[in-house]
Amino acid sequence: MESELIRHLRERISADPRAPLGLSDDAAVLHLASPGCMVTSDLLTDGVDFHLDEVDLRRVGHKSLAVNLSDLAAMASRPIAAIVSLVLPRSDGLQIAKQLYDGMLPLAERFDVAVAGGDTNSWDGRLVISVTAIGELPARGPLTRSGAKAGDAIIVTGAFGGSILSRHLDVEPRVREALLLHERYQLHAGIDVSDGLALDLSRLCTESGCGAVVELDAVPIHEDARRLAAQKADGRTALEHALGDGEDFELILAVPTDDAERMLSDQPLDVPLTRIGQFIAEPGLWQGDADGNRRPLEPTGYEHRL
Amino acid sequence: MESELIRHLRERISADPRAPLGLSDDAAVLHLASPGCMVTSDLLTDGVDFHLDEVDLRRVGHKSLAVNLSDLAAMASRPIAAIVSLVLPRSDGLQIAKQLYDGMLPLAERFDVAVAGGDTNSWDGRLVISVTAIGELPARGPLTRSGAKAGDAIIVTGAFGGSILSRHLDVEPRVREALLLHERYQLHAGIDVSDGLALDLSRLCTESGCGAVVELDAVPIHEDARRLAAQKADGRTALEHALGDGEDFELILAVPTDDAERMLSDQPLDVPLTRIGQFIAEPGLWQGDADGNRRPLEPTGYEHRL
Numbered sequence: 200m201e202s203e204l205i206r207h208l209r210e211r212i213s214a215d216p217r218a219p220l221g222l223s224d225d226a227a228v229l230h231l232a233s234p235g236c237m238v239t240s241d242l243l244t245d246g247v248d249f250h251l252d253e254v255d256l257r258r259v260g261h262k263s264l265a266v267n268l269s270d271l272a273a274m275a276s277r278p279i280a281a282i283v284s285l286v287l288p289r290s291d292g293l294q295i296a297k298q299l300y301d302g303m304l305p306l307a308e309r310f311d312v313a314v315a316g317g318d319t320n321s322w323d324g325r326l327v328i329s330v331t332a333i334g335e336l337p338a339r340g341p342l343t344r345s346g347a348k349a350g351d352a353i354i355v356t357g358a359f360g361g362s363i364l365s366r367h368l369d370v371e372p373r374v375r376e377a378l379l380l381h382e383r384y385q386l387h388a389g390i391d392v393s394d395g396l397a398l399d400l401s402r403l404c405t406e407s408g409c410g411a412v413v414e415l416d417a418v419p420i421h422e423d424a425r426r427l428a429a430q431k432a433d434g435r436t437a438l439e440h441a442l443g444d445g446e447d448f449e450l451i452l453a454v455p456t457d458d459a460e461r462m463l464s465d466q467p468l469d470v471p472l473t474r475i476g477q478f479i480a481e482p483g484l485w486q487g488d489a490d491g492n493r494r495p496l497e498p499t500g501y502e503h504r505l
Numbered sequence: 506m507e508s509e510l511i512r513h514l515r516e517r518i519s520a521d522p523r524a525p526l527g528l529s530d531d532a533a534v535l536h537l538a539s540p541g542c543m544v545t546s547d548l549l550t551d552g553v554d555f556h557l558d559e560v561d562l563r564r565v566g567h568k569s570l571a572v573n574l575s576d577l578a579a580m581a582s583r584p585i586a587a588i589v590s591l592v593l594p595r596s597d598g599l600q601i602a603k604q605l606y607d608g609m610l611p612l613a614e615r616f617d618v619a620v621a622g623g624d625t626n627s628w629d630g631r632l633v634i635s636v637t638a639i640g641e642l643p644a645r646g647p648l649t650r651s652g653a654k655a656g657d658a659i660i661v662t663g664a665f666g667g668s669i670l671s672r673h674l675d676v677e678p679r680v681r682e683a684l685l686l687h688e689r690y691q692l693h694a695g696i697d698v699s700d701g702l703a704l705d706l707s708r709l710c711t712e713s714g715c716g717a718v719v720e721l722d723a724v725p726i727h728e729d730a731r732r733l734a735a736q737k738a739d740g741r742t743a744l745e746h747a748l749g750d751g752e753d754f755e756l757i758l759a760v761p762t763d764d765a766e767r768m769l770s771d772q773p774l775d776v777p778l779t780r781i782g783q784f785i786a787e788p789g790l791w792q793g794d795a796d797g798n799r800r801p802l803e804p805t806g807y808e809h810r811l
Binding site for chain 1: 530531532533534535536537538539540541542543544545546547548550552553576577579580582586588590592621623624625626627628629630631633635637638639640642647649650651696697712809
């Protein structure tokens with residue numbers, strides 16, 4: 200019964216002064232630092248994002264919150280609260296819910312996020328997890344997808360590709376990284392890589408009304424991408440995995456050149472910052488070489504189809 | 506494709522200065538009147554809340570937003586924005602999404618709610634609609650479930666029962682009513698009736714640490730409850746339908762006696778306000794008669810089971 204889950208959660212979740220009416224009222228109260236906030240929402244579904252019978256549900260719970268925190272990170276917003284809605288299978292629903300929260304709550308605690316209630320239904324269909332996260336409006340304004348300018352460096356955090364081997368569940372949202380960079384350097388635009396480095400970069404270009412030239416030699420390739428390429432399952436190279444696999448949840452940033460140079464020399468994060476190319480006035484996604492030649496680059500990645 | 510739905514919505518939804526980054530970024534920006542807000546979330550699922558093959562999906566879209574606005578109304582919070590997440594069946598997903606929004610957007614416009622983006626997935630399962638609504642923190646503070654005091658009158662808006670005959674989809678959230686009452690009168694506690702008049706009243710009592718005596722003769726019975734009882738499908742009386750059917754989305758309020766008398770004499774709303782009993786110190790739900798005798802009253806209604 201839903202009331203049993205609420206009792207369970209009341210024991211697990213300590214009262215948060217920012218969300219004092221968390222689990223007992225029709226709506227939760229959130230106290231904010233300023234008269235504004237940022238909101239994002241992401242769904243995970245059994246059979247698409249994970250397979251219920253094959254996975255540790257705590258990892259799924261972790262991911263369901265982490266992908267939302269990654270969306271807030273992409274806009275340099277500090278997360279405050281998350282609203283969790285579950286559609287549970289009738290069989291074992293309560294146990295499933297508890298395991299999901301067992302994965303979610305440590306992450307919420309680590310990022311100081313109040314889990315502020317939500318809705319819980321059950322049905323004879325498969326598990327659906329819908330999380331909505333709310334973050335602060337950054338003092339310098341949110342980082343958007345639309346601010347990249349021709350000449351800006353394309354800077355990325357971390358490395359790309361092969362996340363399906365396991366990282367795709369153990370998402371580490373780049374929240375602290377985004378907040379630090381947004382505070383110390385001038386950033387023109389940002390996006391997190393959920394669907395693919397090339398595809399998400401092309402989306403940022405579209406919203407900014409510009410294009411991008413990627414220096415393929417500079418793309419940081421994750422060890423997982425090399426392992427996946429070595430398995431030769433689909434004949435794709437490690438670089439192709441890095442460009443199109445997605446679910447890396449790293450950041451792509453548009454940074455003016457002076458700040459980019461400073462940032463690359465400082466390397467202020469625990470993960471590497473790498474310059475992989477440059478935004479240009481001409482629309483489209485391009486691959487460039489050291490001699491300044493360029494050819495079209497396909498915006499590979501995962502397109503959600505309806 | 507998700508991008509086609511986003512294009513469709515960008516044409517339909519006019520730019521809202523309170524949510525300027527609605528559909529194009531990782532998160533939406535919300536500008537608020539004060540440094541605080543209220544958040545609620547409700548799910549509707551095919552097969553539980555409606556039957557996809559039998560229903561006008563615009564009514565389902567309307568309801569999915571309306572039940573969230575009703576939750577905000579229960580706390581006297583003015584709605585500002587809604588985040589809509591859809592899990593669509595693969596077949597006809599885009600058409601389904603458009604019809605849902607066709608039902609949702611006129612309601613959003615009527616209550617001045619910005620539809621601020623969300624997530625859209627598809628799968629080979631059935632339709633799930635998850636809406637999260639955000640409202641203002643009321644200047645007088647939110648109305649909660651926990652403030653009822655012994656001696657307070659139990660005041661309800663509208664009439665109850667038989668909503669399944671059709672009203673359960675055409676929910677009219679009592680937002681304006683709640684805001685007006687909260688501004689003009691002293692209210693101690695409130696809840697909206699989603700699961701049943703008796704059950705939701707008993708929940709309010711539990712959170713307030715008190716009990717309630719209901720004068721059964723005073724309960725406003727909806728015409729739909731009488732029609733349903735006349736059909737004798739399950740042998741329940743019109744009153745039993747009024748107490749336990751739920752999905753009326755009317756308000757139950759705990760009001761100090763002086764304000765209750767003033768409110769009942771003013772009748773300031775388009776819907777009737779009715780006193781149906783009194784909160785008492787002794788816990789539990791009771792039925793009372795004119796002679797002051799009382800017997801236990803079962804908290805009938807719809808319990809969500811996991």
